[in-house]
Amino acid sequence: MTDQELIDTARKYREFSYSPYSKFKVGAAVLTKKGNVYGGCNIENSSYPVTNCAERTAIFKAVSEGEKEIEAIALIADTEGPCSPCGACRQVMGEFHINKIIMANLKGDVKVVTLDELLPYAFTDKDL
Numbered sequence: 001m002t003d004q005e006l007i008d009t010a011r012k013y014r015e016f017s018y019s020p021y022s023k024f025k026v027g028a029a030v031l032t033k034k035g036n037v038y039g040g041c042n043i044e045n046s047s048y049p050v051t052n053c054a055e056r057t058a059i060f061k062a063v064s065e066g067e068k069e070i071e072a073i074a075l076i077a078d079t080e081g082p083c084s085p086c087g088a089c090r091q092v093m094g095e096f097h098i099n100k101i102i103m104a105n106l107k108g109d110v111k112v113v114t115l116d117e118l119l120p121y122a123f124t125d126k127d128l
């Protein structure tokens with residue numbers, strides 16, 4: 001699975017976005033070490049903070065299928081530059097040691113970063 005194929009999957013899942021409040025659609029897709037792909041979208045709630053981001057939807061789908069080893073995650077939204085993941089999602093990416101984050105937008109801009117770049121000095125299980 002290429003980075004572009006993972007982005008294309010995230011783009012497909014973006015269409016499932018449930019975002020009646022923000023109208024901001026986000027899609028994500030994770031690639032596991034076994035080679036499986038799980039997609040996700042943002043799912044909003046009338047109680048706004050209950051909203052789940054696309055990245056966490058995709059990660060939780062993988063983990064709940066027994067797949068905790070994740071190679072990469074792609075996310076996409078209609079942003080000016082490549083869409084950057086929120087802080088909560090970065091923390092969850094850290095929990096599952098996802099070290100390749102592929103940020104994209106609908107125009108075709110792509111930026112690939114590591115978790116260390118997105119979340120330096122992260123709080124981890126080693127701190128407990």
Ligand code: THU
Pocket residue numbers: 019022024026041042043044051052053054055084085086089
């Ligand atoms: N959102 C995501 O799905 N991922 C992010 O990393 C940033 C924000 C969603 C949450 C909410 O539904 C909408 O985008 C606007 O914040």
